[in-house]
Amino acid sequence: MKTMKQLNLAGAALLALALVAPASEVAEPTLAISAAHVLVDGGTVVDDALVLVGDGKILAVGLKEDLLGKLPEGVHVVEHDGWLSSGMIAANATFGLTYTDDSTGAFMDDLRLAPAFNGDSKKLTAARELGITSFGLVTGRANVIGGIGAVAKTDGQIVNDAANLSICLAPPALRGNRFPTSYGGALGALRARIASGEGALAAAAKSGKLPVQIAVNSRGEIARAIDFAGAAGLNTVLRGATRAGDFAADLKKAKMMVALQPIGLGATAQTTGSMLALAKAGVPFAFGLADTSSIASLHESAALAKRAGLARATAWNSVTTTAAKLLGTEATMGRVAAGFDADLVLWSGDPLSITSRPVAVYIDGELSEGDKN
Amino acid sequence: MLLPTITSALVGFLAALAPATLDDPTPVVVDDPTPVVEAQPAPKMILIRAHEVHTKPGVVLIDSSVLVRDGQIVAIGKDLEAPEGTQVLEGQTVCAGYIDPWSSLGLDLGSVSDLATGASTATSFAINGFGQEHYREAARNAGVLLVRSQAGASALIGGIGAALRAAPGGEVVLDDACLQFTCGIGRPGAGDLFDRVAEADRVASTLASGRSYRESQNEYRYDLEEWQKKIADEEAELEKDFKKAKKDRDKDIEKAKEKDKEFKESKYKEDKKPKAPKFDADKEVLARAANGELPVVVQINGGPEIRALLAATEELGRLRLVLSGAEGALPFADELAKRGISVILTPTRAGSRSDDRADLAGALAAKGVRVLVGTGGGANTVRDLAVLVQRAMAAGLTAEQALDAVTLGAAEAFDLADRYGSIEVGKVAELLVLDGAPITGTPKAIVTGGEVVEL
Numbered sequence: 001m002k003t004m005k006q007l008n009l010a011g012a013a014l015l016a017l018a019l020v021a022p023a024s025e026v027a028e029p030t031l032a033i034s035a036a037h038v039l040v041d042g043g044t045v046v047d048d049a050l051v052l053v054g055d056g057k058i059l060a061v062g063l064k065e066d067l068l069g070k071l072p073e074g075v076h077v078v079e080h081d082g083w084l085s086s087g088m089i090a091a092n093a094t095f096g097l098t099y100t101d102d103s104t105g106a107f108m109d110d111l112r113l114a115p116a117f118n119g120d121s122k123k124l125t126a127a128r129e130l131g132i133t134s135f136g137l138v139t140g141r142a143n144v145i146g147g148i149g150a151v152a153k154t155d156g157q158i159v160n161d162a163a164n165l166s167i168c169l170a171p172p173a174l175r176g177n178r179f180p181t182s183y184g185g186a187l188g189a190l191r192a193r194i195a196s197g198e199g200a201l202a203a204a205a206k207s208g209k210l211p212v213q214i215a216v217n218s219r220g221e222i223a224r225a226i227d228f229a230g231a232a233g234l235n236t237v238l239r240g241a242t243r244a245g246d247f248a249a250d251l252k253k254a255k256m257m258v259a260l261q262p263i264g265l266g267a268t269a270q271t272t273g274s275m276l277a278l279a280k281a282g283v284p285f286a287f288g289l290a291d292t293s294s295i296a297s298l299h300e301s302a303a304l305a306k307r308a309g310l311a312r313a314t315a316w317n318s319v320t321t322t323a324a325k326l327l328g329t330e331a332t333m334g335r336v337a338a339g340f341d342a343d344l345v346l347w348s349g350d351p352l353s354i355t356s357r358p359v360a361v362y363i364d365g366e367l368s369e370g371d372k373n
Numbered sequence: 374m375l376l377p378t379i380t381s382a383l384v385g386f387l388a389a390l391a392p393a394t395l396d397d398p399t400p401v402v403v404d405d406p407t408p409v410v411e412a413q414p415a416p417k418m419i420l421i422r423a424h425e426v427h428t429k430p431g432v433v434l435i436d437s438s439v440l441v442r443d444g445q446i447v448a449i450g451k452d453l454e455a456p457e458g459t460q461v462l463e464g465q466t467v468c469a470g471y472i473d474p475w476s477s478l479g480l481d482l483g484s485v486s487d488l489a490t491g492a493s494t495a496t497s498f499a500i501n502g503f504g505q506e507h508y509r510e511a512a513r514n515a516g517v518l519l520v521r522s523q524a525g526a527s528a529l530i531g532g533i534g535a536a537l538r539a540a541p542g543g544e545v546v547l548d549d550a551c552l553q554f555t556c557g558i559g560r561p562g563a564g565d566l567f568d569r570v571a572e573a574d575r576v577a578s579t580l581a582s583g584r585s586y587r588e589s590q591n592e593y594r595y596d597l598e599e600w601q602k603k604i605a606d607e608e609a610e611l612e613k614d615f616k617k618a619k620k621d622r623d624k625d626i627e628k629a630k631e632k633d634k635e636f637k638e639s640k641y642k643e644d645k646k647p648k649a650p651k652f653d654a655d656k657e658v659l660a661r662a663a664n665g666e667l668p669v670v671v672q673i674n675g676g677p678e679i680r681a682l683l684a685a686t687e688e689l690g691r692l693r694l695v696l697s698g699a700e701g702a703l704p705f706a707d708e709l710a711k712r713g714i715s716v717i718l719t720p721t722r723a724g725s726r727s728d729d730r731a732d733l734a735g736a737l738a739a740k741g742v743r744v745l746v747g748t749g750g751g752a753n754t755v756r757d758l759a760v761l762v763q764r765a766m767a768a769g770l771t772a773e774q775a776l777d778a779v780t781l782g783a784a785e786a787f788d789l790a791d792r793y794g795s796i797e798v799g800k801v802a803e804l805l806v807l808d809g810a811p812i813t814g815t816p817k818a819i820v821t822g823g824e825v826v827e828l
Contacts, residue, residue, distance in 0.1 A: 265757040304760070307815075354763035355813055 027055035031365055032077045033344065034064050035084035039351055041321050041335045042313030050077075051084060053342040056364035060338050080346045080360075085316075086336050087133025087154075087343035087361065089323035090298055091259035092213055092239060092288035096121040096152065100140035106178060107189065109199035111147030112161065113137050119156025127295050128154040128368055131351075131358040133343035136164055136259075136327045138239075138290050141172040141215045144186045145193075148200055149213075151327050153343070155363040163327060165204050168215040169225050170240070183221075187228055194232050205232045211328055213259060215239040215291075222247055230254045237326050240291060245274025248281035257326050258285040260318075262297035263304045272308035279314050286323035303354045316352055416442045417823050418459035421804065427468035427811050429795035430777035439467060441802040444823030449798060462825055464806035464817055468776065469795050470518030471805065472783040473758050475697050475717045475747025478508060478520045479543040485750070488561070490525030492583075492655040492662075494532030497548035499524050502541075511756040512539040514828055516816040517779075518803040519546070520755060521747075521787055523553050526672070527561055529572060530554055530579065533658060534670065536789055538803070539755070540822055550787040551668040551695070552658060554579075557678030559698070566677055573678040576671055577685030580692065583659025589650045590660075596647035665691035668787055670717070676701030683708055695786050697747065703736055710741035715786050719749035720764040734778075735769020744770065745786060746778040762812050776811045 029052040038049040038061060050067040052059040060067060071077070094100045096117045102108050117137060127135070134153045139146030146166030151159040169186055180186040194205045204210040212234045214225045222241050229236040236256040238244055244251060244258045251258065258278060263271065278285045287301045298319055306315040314322075317334075324334035332341050342365035349356035361368050419441040426434040428449065440448040440455070455461055477485045484499040500522065512520070518539055525531030531553035537545045556563070556572035563569050611618050629636040661667045669692060673679055679701055686692055696702060697717035702709065709716065720731035738744045746762045748754045762775045770778065784794025792801045803821050807814030818827045 265760060266751060266754045300760075300764075307760075348767070353813065354760055355766040357767045 027057070027059065028072060029054040029059050029075050031342075032067075032071055032075050033080060033084060033346070033362075034068075034077060035080045035082065035346065037083045037350075038336055039083060039085040039316065040337060041086070042311075042316035049084075051336060051344065053344075053362070053365040056342055056366075058336060058338055058340050058342050058344075061336055078346075078360075082349060082359070083347040083351055083356070084336065085345050085347065085351045086320050086334050086340070087345050087363065088131050088298055088302075088319045089286070089327065089329075089334055090127075090132055090135035090289045090319075091237070091286040091323045091326045092138040092149075092290040093127070093135040094138065094140065094290050095123040095127055095135065095154070096137070096156075097139075101142035101146065102139075103142070106143050106173065106180060106186075107145045107193070108139075108143050108147045109145050109193065109201055111139075113139060113147055114150045114158050114161035117150065117152060117158060119152075119158075121156075123295065124154045124156055127289075128361055128363070129358065130296050131299055131345045131347075131361060132295065133345070133361065133363050134159065134327075134329070134333055135289070136211075136213070138164060138213055138288075139166040141168040141170060141291070144168055144173045144180060144189065145199075145201060151329055153363055155366070155368055159329070162210075164211045164213055164237075165200055166213050166215070166239075167201075169228070170215055170217045170221050173215075183224060187224065190228065191232075205234055208233045208235055209328075211235050211237050211326060213237045213239045216241050219243045219246060226250050226254060226256065229256065239288060242271055243274050244283070244285075245277030248277045248283055251278070251283045252281045256283070257322075258283060259288040259323075259326055260285055260301075261291055262287050262289065262294070262301040263308065264292075264294070264297055264300070265304075267304070267308070272305070275305060276309055279310055284322045284325055286318050286326050299351075300354060303352055306352055312352060415458060417444075418442055418456055419462060419802070419820060419823075419825055420453060420455040420459050421462045421464065421467050421806060421820065423464045423467040423806065425466045425810075426796065427466065427776065428797065429469070429781050431773040439796055439802070439804065441804075441820060441823070444802055446796060446798055446800050446802050449796060460825055462806060462818055462820070465809060466807045466811060466814055467796070468805055468807070468811040469780040469784075469793065470803040470819065470821065471516045471758050471779040472789070472794065473512070473517050473520040473748050473755050473779070474745045474783040474786060475719065475749050476520040476522050476752070476755050477526065477750050478512065478522050478539065478752045478755050479505065479537055480522055480524060480752070484524040485526050487525050488528045490528045490530060490532040492530050492532060492552060492579075492658040494525055494530075495535070495548060496522055496524040496533060497535040497537075497545045500535060500537060500543055500545055502543040505543075505752055506541060508752045508755060509539045509541065509543060511753075512758075513819060513821065513826070514816065515756040515759060516805040516807070516819065517755050517758045518805070518819065518821050519783075519789070519793055521550050521783070523551075523670075525553070525555075526750060527555055529556060529560070529575065530655075531672075533667075534787075536787055538821070546792070547787070547789060549667060550789070551670045552662040553670040553672065555672040556682070557673050558675040559672075566675075569675055569678045570681040573673065573681035574685050576682060577689070580659055580663045580669065580686070580689055583656050583661075584663035584689065586650065586653060586656035587660035587664060593647055593649055597649075600645065600647055663689055663692060665693050668693045668695055670695045670697050672697045674698040674700040676704060679705055683712075695745075698749075699737075700733065702742075703733060706737050706740035706742050709737070713743075715743040715745055715782060717745040717747045717786075718765070719747055720761050720768070731764040731768040733768075734765035738770050738774045743782055743786075744774060744778050745782050746775075747783075759812050766812065772810065772812070779812070 031053040033051045038046045048064045050064040051061050137150040137152045148162050149164040150161045151163040193201050216222050216225045237259050239259045302315045302319045321334035324330040344362040345358045346360040347356045348359050421439045426437040437451050438453040440453050479500040521534050521536050523534040533549050534551040535545050536547040536550040537543045554576045557569040626636045662669045694714045699716040718734050734744050766775050781794040784790040806818040808817050
């Protein structure tokens, strides 16, 4: 608790400074939200704070007493006697996709998911109500190369229509009735594609920028994926990879990240231990929802991860800032700070408690759930 | 060195041989270090001091203590004296240990999924205290100290559930905690809507058959008593007027001779003795259940079958019904509240809020239904009981209702409240010390079986 307090003060000072500098260039605030506690990111809390929003962006975050006087007249001030945080981010999900996998081939290099995305999907509404504001849109695990995914928000907008590439190096993609039927076959084909210089995978390998989410399960698959992706120079995110903690040192060395499956009830000590090992080694990890049906498990993952012994800050970041890093959107998403998207959640209590629920959700400064007060 | 020992042994021997005949009053000194009377072991005392003592849901004593002697609560108060040798435990909060009213801890998979169980099948016979210690340990460390385990969880008639401690070995504390039925949607082979409703009706008619069995037994007892009384009366009559009876008998013998017939002794007609109803072990249990002597848990989810069950059991006035699962119970909340029927929920978080069963807990509680929370089966999830309750709290269950859901409410539903479920003098000290509020706080120590386990 003591360290938290110190951080609070330091954070508040920094934010206040940040506010003063760009004040003249940014848009006029159209909305202000005051909250008893603002969770700027996992490690920073500002008490009695005011968040100014304009043009879909966060313009400023600071102490209420400092900012209230500078507010132009006529700006609607929402008072929330609780916690305010950034909207949560799922490292992967298939919301809005009716068919998550194309069944015509195992290598769908240039298939794009964005045109297949249905922004009216009920799952988006459900996710939004549960405090999730953006996610990495990915394919399922049925194909070795699943296609080019996107970054989307739960209000239905696509933020980046070519934001990631889905690969699967595990049994759902490797099956007996088509090529490839084996790990070797799949890896050989992937290497050949990279060597040919054609297709999305080759492009991703060449630039080393596009996040490639490689779905793997067992330890053998994890080891194989690390070898392959490392050699290919991909910007790698291991998807699933429950035992990734056993390879924490290798992952750290190779600068790879992990999109874990949610921590659920009944998670084994092995699963939570693997997560703690990743944290200890400093491997960035977030949680994804592509391989589960429970949308609520994203929020619970953060709370249960903390319960399992993960530092509070790391736990919260795993559903916000680290997830944004995995998606390549860390400059605009995941923090309550000036310049970031105004994707905000007002909570009934501490966001890291299972007893808390979102009471209002803003996406790009627009209220999508809950009552205006 | 040897001599005095022998001498003293000899003296001792003599003294033992004829102590009464010895006139010499000189006391005999026996050089034996073994005390004649074995000393009572000193009672194991534990004093728990806490900022908040949640004696029962909604009742909090500030800066108070609980004194435990040999595993039993002996005093609760502000300035309790700790006798010498007392183990003192300090913490933020102390409350009763959690009770999981719906689990399979201690059971093998075969017993849980057995479809051939009957009313007299006793879960306690299937409890295996040797395996699964890691599950019990995880449960204890999360504050779950008691569970109700149930065999035959998918069978229409699952049998008698048991209450056991999550202690090493899984000691059964009540071997007839309830009688369980399962019906309707979710049960293997439940079929279409008609079948589901018919299953609910079968539950009620099965219970009614138990009631009939009890009635026929009572009737038999009454008839037997009547019959015995009648015989006794006749015998008394005979005794009273033996001479007259003998004369009558002689007369009858004479008459029979005259008519050249054989004399027949008039006898009591044994065939008129009332027949005892056939003993039926299942019906014995069903009778207890129908009569309210044993709580009845019905695992039921669909709305139509819940409606059918409520309608069919209305005439079983003494029935103590508890619903588990109860996903479709909301439309019947008023009736549940009125009839005092508790529900055991497993607040899962499904895909979206609309099919979110965590909401159900808050909604039912708001309508006055007593909500219990259980983990719903898997032995590995017993440890997550408090997390499930927290989900329900997020959906509106108050802190008081939340604590009740896994302590006193569960204890009262399964006839454990005389020993467990709250902090009261005389109750068993199965207690939990937390760093914060009950349910949301992290367990720091448990008091179980008269011992303190620091976590």
